[in-house]
Amino acid sequence: MSREYNNYGRDQFNFENVRDVYAGSASAQQRVSVIGLDPIPPEHKADEWIDRTEPQRELLQRIQAQARLIELVAVGGFGKSLLASWLFHTVKGEFERSLWLNFRKVPTFNEFARWVLQEVGFLIDDPRVTDEALSVELAYRLTEKRCLVVLDQLEAVQNANDRASFEQFLQTWQNRGRSSVVLVTTRSTFGATDRDHIELAGLAEDEGAAFLRKQGIQTRDEAQVCELVRMAEGHPLLLNLAASWVRQEAQGELRADGLEFFKRLFRQYKGNAEAKVEEIFAQLFAELPERLRSLLLGVVVYRDPFGLEMAQAMLADTSIEDLRSLSERTFLREEAERWTLHPLMRGLVEQELKESDRYRESHQKAIAYFASEIKPEKESIEDCAEELEIFHHYCELGEYALAKQIMDTCVDFLDRRGYYRNLLPIYQQLTQAWSGANPDDADEQRNLGWAWIRLGNLYRSVGQYQDAIEAHQQAQTRFDTIDFSQGRAVSLGSLGNAYQSLGQYQQAIDFQQQSLEIKREIGDRQGEANSLGSLGSAYDSLGQYQQAIDFQQQSLDIAREIGDRQGEAVSLNNLGIAYDLLGQYQQAIDFYQQSLGIAREIGNRQGEAASLGSLGIAYRSLGQYQQAIDFYQQSLEIAREIGDRRGEANSCFNLGLTLAKLKRKKESIEAFQSARLLFLDMQLEDWVERCDNEIRPPRRKINWVLWFCVGIAIVLLITWLRK
Incomplete structure (x- = not known):
């Protein structure tokens, strides 16, 4: 398993104000990546388009009346998407920004909201922001400029776990929105009021007849065409299928026998256009070569x-x-x-x-x-699109071991680049779908255990420590069932890391010691180095620096012996921390610089951020505050890019300390308040208290002055009374 940077047991780095703790400008940060999100509307082909007088008039009226929400509802095949596309191309010039999102691949609400916010110029990449907060933020930001946002085929989220989040956003927008228009196409309503709801009917007779003529259908009796439109209830897809049948079976001419065929076919499905589609689909499908x-x-x-x-x-x-x-x-x-x-x-x-x-x-x-399309060189998650599609198809086949195996080929790259938000739903899906794994199949239990380990590490990366603990306990249960020593050792070490992040250092040490003993028993040298490094970090946090150095040096020696470059970088950074805490700042800087060089060489963004932050701390200790701030800012930018909220919280805290040294009290307090919000959300009570302690001294000083004045007043009052 990969090595991690453990520098959480000390003060850390950087700041931003409280309002913007969640976000920054889109230009400065990594763009939100949503694999499979389709932002391209269907092409509006004017030469093939048949005007639909009533719904087009109503849609334009709503746009002119600056409606907040338009919900276009109909069963499948009534042309909702094409009508929305017509409107999109017709009125997009009236809006500052026009966005189209097709929900065919069902993005999460989290992905959807972040992507739209990014596109309107307000990127939120902190993974801790809840769906509820994103919903409010999205509604707020859409009021700042006039945007058209089309959510096409939103019924795809009908059975999604976060359907309620989409409903909450639409309700919030319905109640508070202004300036922008959100247009939803869906088969079933999402709770829009009658004022915002349009029930799309079929084509009128003249529109349906014009549509059939566009499909190349001829007739000697126009009444027969109108009768077919009535039988199809103006359903565009059904008329299209009927036209296809007429072209194949009657050379494109609608005659009485053809009309009789449709009467027999549709007789039992009056009022049910989708059932009629199924019937004619079955006919056409059976007749396909x-x-x-x-x-x-x-x-x-x-x-x-x-x-x-x-x-x-x-x-x-x-x-x-x-x-x-x-x-x-x-x-x-x-x-x-x-x-x-x-x-x-x-x-x-x-x-x-x-x-x-x-x-x-x-x-x-x-x-x-x-x-066959997998890219050998990767720079972003888009370069892993093929692996993610293969994962999907293996899951469709129930081949979860193979699904995990394909993710194993790219997950370390994605993890190093900080794509935690993208990976979390993948491993949540995998572990949930695989929950019925055969308990007697050792290989299957082993693979499932590793998937739980990965999920736990991802939870820890985004600061969800209790979820991380539960995931690692799930892994431990699987490994214990099959008596798999290596897996048990890794799960124990991972539990230790999670408890370390929670500040429960003695419990972390207990887990790491158990893990170390097993790894030595089975000869797992890389695992041994991991445990030694984690023990060193825990002893750092307890103030036992020399013992920490001993553990980190052992870890470094093993990493170099086995050629583990990431492990080497981690050990160097953690050795720097120990020497930094001992006051040997120049030696610490040397270790940090070595660690930074390796992290950049291997593309480990989290490691790069950690080393930059550590350099900032060392230079602050030397009194070189501006240089420290420069390092903090570089580290903060990376932490935001990769969604490392613990790193961001540490950044806020450390910049607060540095600003305090420069007597910039207002900015310092803002920094500590920002850090406090982050630590509070991660349930790190010790760090919340540390923020409070840094914020309170100015208040305590004022309180002492007040009490001193009160005391003087009491003395003067007593003196006056005695007179």
């Missing part, structure tokens, strides 16, 4: 729009003509040589796939395609 049916049952597993190469991964001889044929038959939608399925059609094709013998094969072909 076998190779096109096979292709469709393959590409349906892709979550994102796909191109020809991805389609060929499912059926090798696929051509552009094949994909366009499926588009003409209404199974696919094309935009710029990328294809996707209409949500309602996707559900129907997915059901066909599950009932066929192709389910496993299709996901396996998707896995093979993404495996």
